[in-house]
Amino acid sequence: MNVWAWVQPDNKIWKIVSDYEQGYICVYDENENLIFERRGLPKDIIIYIESNLFDGMAINVSGKNKEEEVHKEHEAPPAFDNPMYV
Numbered sequence: 637m638n639v640w641a642w643v644q645p646d647n648k649i650w651k652i653v654s655d656y657e658q659g660y661i662c663v664y665d666e667n668e669n670l671i672f673e674r675r676g677l678p679k680d681i682i683i684y685i686e687s688n689l690f691d692g693m694a695i696n697v698s699g700k701n702k703e704e705e706v707h708k709e710h711e712a713p714p715a716f717d718n719p720m721y722v
Contacts, residue, residue, distance in 0.1 A: 637654070638654045640652035660673070660675045
């Protein structure tokens with residue numbers, strides 16, 4: 637499970653909780669009210685969302701854990717490492 641802090645333009649902090657093992661993403665406002673929830677998501681989709689969306693807009697406050705290792709497994713190598721793209 638990962639917990640993310642997402643700072644809003646008005647400096648309020650929303651919390652995002654994502655768990656690829658259980659297949660859900662939940663977003664809570666600054667008062668801990670649930671404002672968005674998706675359940676039944678495949679592991680690959682949650683990993684993709686975390687890597688491409690949360691990493692750019694939020695801060696992972698859950699610390700290092702095994703999810704980070706899974707992210708590294710799914711990272712695509714840069715195109716310039718492939719001689720076909722030179």
